[in-house]
Amino acid sequence: MLKYIIFFQNFVKKGSLKILLTNIFLLEINKDEIILNLENPKTFKEIFIIVERIIKTIKNDKKEDSFLKKIENFKNLLDSLKKLSNILINEKKTFILRYKNEDVIVIGYKAKGGLLLKDIKINKLLLLKLLKELNI
Numbered sequence: 001m002l003k004y005i006i007f008f009q010n011f012v013k014k015g016s017l018k019i020l021l022t023n024i025f026l027l028e029i030n031k032d033e034i035i036l037n038l039e040n041p042k043t044f045k046e047i048f049i050i051v052e053r054i055i056k057t058i059k060n061d062k063k064e065d066s067f068l069k070k071i072e073n074f075k076n077l078l079d080s081l082k083k084l085s086n087i088l089i090n091e092k093k094t095f096i097l098r099y100k101n102e103d104v105i106v107i108g109y110k111a112k113g114g115l116l117l118k119d120i121k122i123n124k125l126l127l128l129k130l131l132k133e134l135n136i
Helices: 002-009 041-059 074-091 124-134
Strands: 016-021 025-030 033-038 094-099 102-108 120-122
Touching: 002 025, 002 033, 002 074, 041 124, 074 094, 074 102, 074 120, 094 124, 102 124
Parallel strands: 033 094
Antiparallel strands: 016 025, 025 033, 094 102, 102 120
């Protein structure tokens, strides 16, 4: 789904686009950043699964698993984030996942990570809280 957002982001030259579902999430897309701020992760997860099903139906794709099903452990999550980071860096874009207005993960061009994950910055405590709330 993020590849569609990145594709759409290329049309944003000035200003930003905000999609808000009150008390659930805010998606903000501007020229350089995609910011997803989660307020209610459980409801967002349900919406995300529905949207994935709609996209699969449109594409008639029965093989592709849900992104959330692919995250079985922390290593799989890091592998997915590394792949996403490479895509974002090539596009000179940044994705920021926030949980209640605090940065959980910053991926891509503007991320200042550590030694192992140089293009990924993770707030480990907030990530664990978020994953627990999502039941992942």
